[in-house]
Amino acid sequence: xxxxxxxxxxxxxxxxxxxxxxxxxxxxxxxxxxxxxxxxxxxxxxxxxxxxxxxxxxxxxxxxxxxxxxxxxxxxxxxxxxxxxxxxxxxxxxxxxxxxxxxxxxxxxxxxxxxxxxxxxxxxxxxxxxxxxxxxxxxxxxxxxxxxxxxxxxxxxxxxxxxxxxxxxxxxxxxxxxxxxxxxxxxxxxxxxxxxxxxx
Amino acid sequence: xxxxxxxxxxxxxxxxxxxxxxxxxxxxxxxxxxxxxxxxxxxxxxxxxxxxxxxxxxxxxxxxxxxxxxxxxxxxxxxxxxxxxxxxxxxxxxxxxxxxxxxxxxxxxxxxxxxxxxxxxxxxxxxxxxxxxxxxxxxxxxxxxxxxxxxxxxxxxxxxxxxxxxxxxxxxxxxxxxxxxxxxxxxxxxxxxxxxxxxxxxxxxxxxxxxxxxxxxxxxxxxxxxxxxxxxxxxxxxxxxxxxxxxxxxxxxxxxxxxxxxxxxxxxxxxxxxxxxxxxxxxxxxxxxxxxxxxxxxxxxxxxxxxxxxxxxxxxxxxxxxxxxxxxxxxxxxxxxxxxxxx
Numbered sequence: 001x002x003x004x005x006x007x008x009x010x011x012x013x014x015x016x017x018x019x020x021x022x023x024x025x026x027x028x029x030x031x032x033x034x035x036x037x038x039x040x041x042x043x044x045x046x047x048x049x050x051x052x053x054x055x056x057x058x059x060x061x062x063x064x065x066x067x068x069x070x071x072x073x074x075x076x077x078x079x080x081x082x083x084x085x086x087x088x089x090x091x092x093x094x095x096x097x098x099x100x101x102x103x104x105x106x107x108x109x110x111x112x113x114x115x116x117x118x119x120x121x122x123x124x125x126x127x128x129x130x131x132x133x134x135x136x137x138x139x140x141x142x143x144x145x146x147x148x149x150x151x152x153x154x155x156x157x158x159x160x161x162x163x164x165x166x167x168x169x170x171x172x173x174x175x176x177x178x179x180x181x182x183x184x185x186x187x188x189x190x191x192x193x194x195x196x197x198x199x200x
Numbered sequence: 201x202x203x204x205x206x207x208x209x210x211x212x213x214x215x216x217x218x219x220x221x222x223x224x225x226x227x228x229x230x231x232x233x234x235x236x237x238x239x240x241x242x243x244x245x246x247x248x249x250x251x252x253x254x255x256x257x258x259x260x261x262x263x264x265x266x267x268x269x270x271x272x273x274x275x276x277x278x279x280x281x282x283x284x285x286x287x288x289x290x291x292x293x294x295x296x297x298x299x300x301x302x303x304x305x306x307x308x309x310x311x312x313x314x315x316x317x318x319x320x321x322x323x324x325x326x327x328x329x330x331x332x333x334x335x336x337x338x339x340x341x342x343x344x345x346x347x348x349x350x351x352x353x354x355x356x357x358x359x360x361x362x363x364x365x366x367x368x369x370x371x372x373x374x375x376x377x378x379x380x381x382x383x384x385x386x387x388x389x390x391x392x393x394x395x396x397x398x399x400x401x402x403x404x405x406x407x408x409x410x411x412x413x414x415x416x417x418x419x420x421x422x423x424x425x426x427x428x429x430x431x432x433x434x435x436x437x438x439x440x441x442x443x444x445x446x447x448x449x450x451x452x453x454x455x456x457x458x459x460x461x462x463x464x465x466x467x468x469x470x471x472x473x474x475x476x477x478x479x480x481x482x483x484x485x486x487x488x489x490x491x492x493x494x495x496x497x498x499x500x501x502x503x504x505x506x507x508x509x510x511x512x513x514x515x516x517x518x519x520x521x522x523x524x525x526x527x528x529x530x531x532x533x534x535x536x537x538x539x540x541x542x543x
Contacts, residue, residue, distance in 0.1 A: 043305040043315050043316065044286075044305075045303055045304055045305040045315060045316055045317060046304065046305035046306065048278070049278055049280065049285060049303075050285055053281055055281075139281035139282055140281065141281055141299075141300050141536060141537055141538065142536060142538065149327075164326075165324065165531070165533075165534040165536070166322075166323075166324030166325060166326055166340070166534075167324065167325060167326015167327060167338060168324050168326055168338055168340060168530040168531045168533060168534060169326075169338075169529075169530060169531045170531035170532075170534045172534060172536055172538055173538070174538060188538075190537075190538075192279050192280055192281040192300075192537065193278050193279065193280040193281070193285070193303070194280060194281055194282055195280065195282060195283050195284065195285045195286070196285065
């Protein structure tokens with residue numbers, strides 16, 4: 001039974017190849033397979049990031065009509081980034097915002113808008129002639145694209161603007177926000193590590 | 201040496217060993233001991249293999265990463281905008297700073313240790329209104345690359361090494377739903393944060409599995425690749441599965457073509473590295489009619505390497521597989537550091 005007969009064509013041409021099967025290859029290498037020793041040794045990962053990026057995003061919404069039951073929105077958003085202790089920003093972007101109300105809200109939102117981000121500024125130059133980077137130099141996660149439409153809603157109680165994450169139905173907290181009369185003030189700031197440029 | 205004995209035994213002759221000694225071919229020690237499959241429910245075992253393969257999804261690694269980030273502490277791990285320092289990424293675009301990552305070798309005040317790095321990126325667009333004929337459309341992709349581990353004093357919470365990619369497109373309209381989805385992993389994933397006690401593979405897996413499926417108005421499924429589960433055993437015996445399957449449901453098949461049986465094969469490997477395969481309709485473009493006798497949901501079972509000696513036929517119920525396949529929720533694709541930065 002264990003031997004093949006003289007006819008080498010078994011007629012089962014669809015049989016799988018006898019190679020590349022899981023568990024047979026690379027199992028004995030030191031490629032991080034189970035179990036993993038999590039103790040000791042210099043991993044080389046314990047250093048501080050070579051560079052930091054400090055991000056601020058600030059803006060405002062002006063809602064109308066001023067009497068409430070808001071239907072429209074105009075506003076602005078300005079994104080500024082600095083690397084390490086640099087005084088000159090590494091990147092700036094500015095957007096003009098226009099929005100129309102939507103009845104698709106997050107659970108805790110008081111109202112929501114479909115907001116178009118129209119990019120009005122990108123980078124530039126300081127008074128001293130130093131260059132400020134534009135979009136390619138920005139490290140902010142989830143930057144709005146030019147003319148991108150985002151659904152965002154305000155929870156006045158939580159003082160938070162939520163973002164329907166790329167229309168997927170999950171509302172993530174996006175800006176700290178305060179509502180005063182028909183004005184919403186937006187802020188967000190964070191600091192992240194960034195890979196050093198010579199290794200990118 | 202063992203192969204030499206086997207070949208000699210097949211020819212029915214005495215042969216000299218490499219040392220020049222004559223080997224008695226009738227000796228019992230030269231017999232190849234085949235795996236004993238007595239008492240193994242092969243139909244259930246192969247069905248379990250398919251169920252396990254369907255559970256091997258990018259979302260498992262993604263959710264584990266999400267838990268790992270939630271458990272972090274300010275400064276541990278260090279969070280990066282863009283790609284991790286010094287990592288050589290396979291999936292990233294070198295010309296663009298994109299995605300987010302963590303890199304560190306640190307311990308939180310609560311005793312969680314992070315070591316290594318992970319990088320991930322999401323692209324998603326959504327538009328339209330599900331209450332219209334055109335409907336609401338979501339297209340999403342997520343990619344993850346990692347060589348990292350998170351552990352506490354007693355347990356590996358997450359080990360994630362390799363790459364994972366997933367794409368999803370969903371249209372939801374007034375009178376129909378359509379989705380297409382693919383998941384591709386080349387990774388080792390384990391740890392209690394990714395595999396709970398209710399997981400079908402609680403010890404995790406190593407895999408290169410590719411899944412592509414569609415549903416709503418056209419059911420199709422492709423499974424291709426390998427899965428090794430170091431702690432789980434199918435039928436208390438099989439530690440791996442490999443397969444190449446292509447199947448269409450009633451709504452996804454061309455009229456009159458077979459839907460009761462897939463094209464391709466499924467293999468399961470026991471701990472002694474014996475593979476048992478079940479072979480269905482031939483892979484390829486040729487379609488088999490639904491009234492063809494070969495379209496019966498049954499495949500031929502072999503021990504791999506001994507294809508002249510079929511062990512028999514087994515029949516699997518592929519009609520019910522469609523109820524077990526559902527795409528991931530597009531909302532689960534979100535994984536943002538928006539709230540994780542240090543203000």
